[in-house]
Amino acid sequence: MSNEVNTDLLKERSTATFDAERLTEFIYKGPEKVKRKRQIQNIVLQDKFLQSFKPTEFYDRDGQYNNAVRRQIYIMDRLEELGFRSETDRLNFREAAAPVELSPFGLHSGMFVPTLERQGTPEQSRKWVPLGKSFKMIGTYAQTELGHGTFIRGLETTATFDPETQEFILDSPTLSSIKYWPGNVAKTVNHCLVMAQLYTQGKCHGTHLFLVQVRSMEDHTIMPGLEIGDIGPKLGFDGVDNGFMKFNKYRIPRMNMLMRYAKVLENGDYIKPKNAKLTYGAMVMVRVWIVMDAFKALSRATVIAVRYSAVRRQSELRPGGEEAQVIDYQTQQYKLFPLLATSYAFLLAAEGMSQIYAKISSDIERGNLEDMPQLHALACGLKAFCTWVGCEGIEVCRMSCGGHGYSHASGIPKIYANIVGACTYEGENTVMMLQTARYLSKSYFRGQRGESLPELIQYLTIDLNVKSTLGEDCSFESLVAAYSHRAARMVATACKLQNANKQKGMPSHDAWNKSTVPFIAATKAHCHLLYAVYGIVENMGEFMQDGYFNQDQISILNRKVLALLEDIRPNAVALVDAFDYPDHLLQSCLGRYDGQVYEALYENSKSSPLNNTDIHSSYYNYIRPMMQKRSKSKDISAKL
Numbered sequence: 169m170s171n172e173v174n175t176d177l178l179k180e181r182s183t184a185t186f187d188a189e190r191l192t193e194f195i196y197k198g199p200e201k202v203k204r205k206r207q208i209q210n211i212v213l214q215d216k217f218l219q220s221f222k223p224t225e226f227y228d229r230d231g232q233y234n235n236a237v238r239r240q241i242y243i244m245d246r247l248e249e250l251g252f253r254s255e256t257d258r259l260n261f262r263e264a265a266a267p268v269e270l271s272p273f274g275l276h277s278g279m280f281v282p283t284l285e286r287q288g289t290p291e292q293s294r295k296w297v298p299l300g301k302s303f304k305m306i307g308t309y310a311q312t313e314l315g316h317g318t319f320i321r322g323l324e325t326t327a328t329f330d331p332e333t334q335e336f337i338l339d340s341p342t343l344s345s346i347k348y349w350p351g352n353v354a355k356t357v358n359h360c361l362v363m364a365q366l367y368t369q370g371k372c373h374g375t376h377l378f379l380v381q382v383r384s385m386e387d388h389t390i391m392p393g394l395e396i397g398d399i400g401p402k403l404g405f406d407g408v409d410n411g412f413m414k415f416n417k418y419r420i421p422r423m424n425m426l427m428r429y430a431k432v433l434e435n436g437d438y439i440k441p442k443n444a445k446l447t448y449g450a451m452v453m454v455r456v457w458i459v460m461d462a463f464k465a466l467s468r469a470t471v472i473a474v475r476y477s478a479v480r481r482q483s484e485l486r487p488g489g490e491e492a493q494v495i496d497y498q499t500q501q502y503k504l505f506p507l508l509a510t511s512y513a514f515l516l517a518a519e520g521m522s523q524i525y526a527k528i529s530s531d532i533e534r535g536n537l538e539d540m541p542q543l544h545a546l547a548c549g550l551k552a553f554c555t556w557v558g559c560e561g562i563e564v565c566r567m568s569c570g571g572h573g574y575s576h577a578s579g580i581p582k583i584y585a586n587i588v589g590a591c592t593y594e595g596e597n598t599v600m601m602l603q604t605a606r607y608l609s610k611s612y613f614r615g616q617r618g619e620s621l622p623e624l625i626q627y628l629t630i631d632l633n634v635k636s637t638l639g640e641d642c643s644f645e646s647l648v649a650a651y652s653h654r655a656a657r658m659v660a661t662a663c664k665l666q667n668a669n670k671q672k673g674m675p676s677h678d679a680w681n682k683s684t685v686p687f688i689a690a691t692k693a694h695c696h697l698l699y700a701v702y703g704i705v706e707n708m709g710e711f712m713q714d715g716y717f718n719q720d721q722i723s724i725l726n727r728k729v730l731a732l733l734e735d736i737r738p739n740a741v742a743l744v745d746a747f748d749y750p751d752h753l754l755q756s757c758l759g760r761y762d763g764q765v766y767e768a769l770y771e772n773s774k775s776s777p778l779n780n781t782d783i784h785s786s787y788y789n790y791i792r793p794m795m796q797k798r799s800k801s802k803d804i805s806a807k808l
């Protein structure tokens with residue numbers, strides 16, 4: 169490979185109107201943090217073991233899982249040796265060391281240990297959390313069943329208290345009650361946090377979490393009374409062993425129920441939690457993280473597509489002129505620049521969401537549950553919105569790289585295959601949006617009654633008769649007002665339909681169901697408040713429906729969006745460079761910093777396993793016999 173940087177990319181970088189390094193410092197919160205991140209990434213780059221892995225797509229599933237376990241355990245050991253204690257250092261190391269591989273221990277660190285910490289009594293946490301943190305106990309979060317994922321109240325696994333033995337008996341009474349999907353259940357873990365219907369004194373008290381040992385701590389054999397296995401290949405997540413698990417009257421001690429909020433006493437008495445939804449805390453936390461995952465996935469795809477578009481030349485823009493960089497086509501800019509802006513918006517939204525989560529979750533820990541519904545609504549809506557928009561955007565990035573985007577060598581298919589799972593896991597997106605919609609609906613009616621609303625949704629009470637004051641400058645205030653107006657109008661419309669349904673005599677659940685399509689649209693509009701001119705132009709109908717904008721204003725917006733493409737054009741490469749994703753993190757022949765994409769693609773294709781031999785065994789096994797048979801055939805059409 170040549171060491172030179174592609175001349176087009178060099179030019180792009182030299183003509184940027186701002187210093188990309190300053191923006192990188194803003195993203196990572198200061199020059200010292202950027203320096204530290206790069207140092208850590210360099211440690212990974214110098215590490216011979218970590219660099220010895222071929223791209224994951226060159227391994228079969230068994231190989232991918234095996235490599236994932238091997239690599240992740242090596243990462244854990246190295247983190248210990250290096251003495252990295254800060255969460256940021258550890259995350260930077262992990263991301264650099266395994267940039268496109270999901271960890272078979274992800275749910276252990278991401279859900280299992282935090283849930284033990286937050287949902288266990290102080291005594292339970294003291295006992296289990298150190299075991300989890302030191303990986304003496306490896307666990308996961310096992311909730312979903314063959315028959316139910318969304319509807320947690322419909323889960324069928326039972327945990328029946330037996331006061332005689334002071335145990336819970338876990339059982340899978342039906343086929344549909346078999347746990348199905350939980351990550352890392354199949355081969356990796358020896359413990360699970362199992363969500364099951366609690367029965368005591370003959371009464372069901374709803375779903376609760378239980379710590380269940382599923383494999384022997386000595387030899388990893390499956391505990392008697394359990395059936396466990398892998399669910400098979402999926403769209404992505406190849407390094408993750410999503411599993412099934414069936415309980416056959418399997419006993420665990422009473423104290424293995426997580427009892428921070430709800431309790432079962434020795435005599436079988438049940439003590440209710442302050443709020444039954446506290447058991448769902450782990451899901452809320454992961455939904456918040458997913459917003460950051462959506463940012464990472466979309467921004468990586470955007471870096472790849474923008475850099476490649478600056479290097480790729482195709483067709484003549486000026487008749488008879490040189491072939492143009494595809495980034496100079498207005499249509500290409502319209503595809504990619506809004507995604508670049510969206511990436512930045514997602515980053516800020518994810519950071520804002522994390523701060524809100526930290527504040528409200530610490531209130532909850534202290535027993536103040538007042539803001540729980542607001543946190544839930546925000547996390548559900550943003551998780552769904554950012555994963556939907558992120559996935560659509562990644563697909564646009566892939567297609568904007570033409571044919572090469574379709575190759576794994578572009579790096580984009582893997583980004584997509586992993587993040588698209590997030591539209592489903594941790595709450596299917598439509599269902600999540602409808603949770604936010606319920607919150608908006610209730611808040612709208614509260615606003616109508618003159619009650620005060622939390623700051624984020626105070627816009628629901630604005631006067632809908634006011635028209636836009638947007639002028640040539642497309643001021644920030646006029647844009648925010650437009651989004652608020654559109655969302656408020658759409659929420660009001662959906663609520664009015666819900667009300668009209670009720671007034672027709674429908675029971676409230678039907679009145680709700682028969683207004684959920686407009687509610688989803690309204691909730692998307694609510695989440696869309698992150699956007700500016702592009703979002704209006706793309707959804708013009710919704711902004712115009714009640715004549716909020718006049719014809720002149722629409723023309724202003726259409727002109728503005730095209731002018732913005734021109735403003736961004738000289739800065740597009742610098743704006744993606746600022747994310748500061750090194751090549752080994754992107755794992756993309758198209759998104760390389762040096763832009764040497766053709767050399768990289770050509771080199772990469774040589775490592776395809778099909779190139780191990782010039783003549784493939786299938787020639788001897790099938791093609792040659794077929795040709796020999798045909799050449800002996802009397803059929804003249806087979807003779808050349």
Ligand SMILES: CCCCCCCCCCCCCCCCCCCCCC(=O)SCCNC(=O)CCNC(=O)[C@H](O)C(C)(C)COP(=O)(O)OP(=O)(O)OC[C@H]1O[C@@H](n2cnc3c(N)ncnc32)[C@H](O)[C@@H]1OP(=O)(O)O
Nearest residue numbers: 268318320445448461464465544582583586593594595606
């Ligand atoms: C490669 C390239 C890399 C490059 C790119 C790099 C980027 C990386 C990209 C890749 C990523 C890497 C990551 C790897 C690891 C991932 C592992 C995956 C983990 C997945 C784990 C899971 O997948 S684990 C299972 C999750 N499974 C759910 O998520 C079920 C949803 N289902 C519900 O969540 C409930 O079922 C549902 C609907 C709320 C109703 O709940 P329900 O029926 O009990 O309640 P009701 O309907 O009766 O509601 C009664 C009232 O409670 C309110 N309420 C409900 N919940 C509440 C709450 N939490 N807080 C407050 N309030 C709440 C509700 O809003 C009502 O309020 P109101 O009355 O005011 O209307």
Ligand SMILES: Cc1cc2nc3c(=O)[nH]c(=O)nc-3n(C[C@H](O)[C@H](O)[C@H](O)COP(=O)(O)OP(=O)(O)OC[C@H]3O[C@@H](n4cnc5c(N)ncnc54)[C@H](O)[C@@H]3O)c2cc1C
Nearest residue numbers: 310311312316317318349350351589592593594595596598
């Ligand atoms: C990659 C991946 C990893 C996963 N990891 C885990 C894990 O570690 N642990 C775990 O416990 N689970 C895990 N899951 C399972 C996941 O959490 C569930 O699949 C998810 O919650 C969706 O539930 P479901 O499959 O029941 O979908 P369903 O609810 O059956 O969805 C099917 C359709 O019905 C619609 N629908 C359902 N209910 C409603 C409603 N009330 N209103 C309107 N529409 C509705 C949905 O919108 C969807 O279109 C994982 C799933 C995936 C894909």
